[in-house]
Structure formats: C-alpha cells, structure tokens
Amino acid sequence: MPKITLSHLETAILLALLISVVLGVVTKKTDKERLHYGLYCFACFIGTIFGLGWLMKLGHG
Amino acid sequence: MADKSVAAALNPKKSVPIMQWVTPVLVGWLVPGAGHIYQGRMQRGLLLGISTLICFLFGLMMRGAFFEPQSGDLLTTLIYTGGNFANKMVGLPYFLATWLGYNQPDVAGHVHDYGTKFLAGAGLLNVLSLVDAYEIATGKKD
Numbered sequence: 780m781p782k783i784t785l786s787h788l789e790t791a792i793l794l795a796l797l798i799s800v801v802l803g804v805v806t807k808k809t810d811k812e813r814l815h816y817g818l819y820c821f822a823c824f825i826g827t828i829f830g831l832g833w834l835m836k837l838g839h840g
Numbered sequence: 841m842a843d844k845s846v847a848a849a850l851n852p853k854k855s856v857p858i859m860q861w862v863t864p865v866l867v868g869w870l871v872p873g874a875g876h877i878y879q880g881r882m883q884r885g886l887l888l889g890i891s892t893l894i895c896f897l898f899g900l901m902m903r904g905a906f907f908e909p910q911s912g913d914l915l916t917t918l919i920y921t922g923g924n925f926a927n928k929m930v931g932l933p934y935f936l937a938t939w940l941g942y943n944q945p946d947v948a949g950h951v952h953d954y955g956t957k958f959l960a961g962a963g964l965l966n967v968l969s970l971v972d973a974y975e976i977a978t979g980k981k982d
Contacts, residue, residue: 780942783901783951790954793898794961800891801965804884805972808982 788828795824861977868973870931872896872966875973888969896933896962904955905946906938923956929963929970 785793803817868875873889876882907923910916927934946956975981 780900782903783898785898785902785951785954787950787954790902790951790958794895794954794958797891797895797965798961800887801968804887805968 791828792825795821795828799824856978861974864973864977865970868970869929869966872931872933872962872969875970876976879973879976881976884972888965888972892930892962892965892969893933895958895965896930899955899958899962900937900942902951902955902958903944904952904957904959905944906934906942906959907956923960926960926963926967929966930959931966934963 799817799821802820803813807813807816864875864878866875867878871889872892873885873887876885876888878885906927907920909924910920944952944955946952972981
C-alpha cells in the first residue's frame with residue numbers, strides 16, 4: 780500500500796467532497812435534488828474551511 | 841370498529857418484517873454500496889460504495905490507526921469504543937485490512953491523524969448508506 784502525504788487543505792477538501800456525495804445521495808429523493816444538495820453541502824464545507832481558516836489566522840495574528 | 845380504523849389511520853405505525861430489510865442491510869454493511877445495488881439502485885450504490893471505499897483507502901494510505909476499545913473516563917470510552925464501532929462499520933474492507941496485517945500504531949503527526957479520521961469516517965458514511973438501504977427496503981423511500 781503506497782503512502783501518501785496530503786496537506787491540511789487537500790485532506791479537508793477531499794473529506795468534504797466524499798461526505799457531500801454521500802449526503803446528497805442518501806438525503807434527497809430525485810437526482811436533481813441530490814445533485815443540488817450535494818453541491819450545497821460541498822459549498823458549505825468549503826466556505827466553513829476557508830472561514831474558519833481566516834478566523835484562526837486573524838485570531839492568532 | 842370504526843374507532844379502531846380511525847385510530848389505525850391516525851397512527852400508521854406497523855412493524856416491518858425483518859426478512860424484508862435484513863439482507864440488503866447486511867450486504868450493504870459487508871460491501872459498501874452493495875445494499876443499494878442489491879435493491880436495483882445501481883447508480884446510487886456505486887456512488888456510495890466508491891465514496892466510502894475511497895475514504896477508507898485514503899485512510900490506509902495516510903497510515904491511519906484503527907481504534908481499539910478502551911475504558912476509563914466517559915470521553916475515552918466514547919471515543920475509542922465509538923471509533924472501533926465506526927471502523928467495523930466499513931465491513932469487509934476493515935476485516936480484510938486487519939486480516940492482511942494492517943496494524944498501524946497511533947503516532948503523532950497530522951497525516952496519520954487525518955488517516956485515522958478517514959478510516960472512522962468511512963464507517964460512518966457506510967452507516968448513512970445502511971440507513972438509506974433500510975428505508976428503501978421498508979418502502980419509506982424510493
């Protein structure tokens with residue numbers, strides 16, 4: 780099994796993508812709703828990642 | 841008589857036979873996404889299975905550790921026993937990895953730490969898939 784090293788950002792984006800796919804598939808009833816919800820979740824994850832990232836940067840100076 | 845039918849209409853709870861849902865849930869636990877494929881939801885099953893397996897494989901490649909049940913204070917018990925449960929919920933990939941000798945110790949480092957979370961997260965993603973497979977099998981969902 781090869782070993783990989785990902786940065787914090789890459790790992791967070793990958794996890795956000797995988798969780799968004801699953802949440803989109805299991806939550807809604809039609810394919811269109813699933814796609815929209817998956818994209819919405821992914822956008823929320825990315826927004827939170829960058830939002831919290833900037834908060835931490837500003838908080839720590 | 842009329843009262844009973846009104847009561848039944850107002851309270852539509854009915855038990856679903858276990859045989860109706862146990863096979864798709866069991867199959868879905870062993871092979872992520874297979875519970876949906878078993879019920880004819882090929883596309884959704886593949887999406888769920890591939891997402892869960894990618895999460896698990898990245899966890900292995902980042903050399904994450906599997907949780908071992910531990911007792912002690914409430915938080916320790918909750919994290920380690922819950923983590924062990926989450927690891928096992930991936931099904932066959934987890935048992936295959938341990939059978940093939942994967943035994944990464946819990947070491948410091950952000951990559952290892954993310955790997956551990958990916959391994960547990962894969963199991964939790966499969967739990968979501970299993971709930972969905974159960975709802976499809978019992979007719980609560982299409």
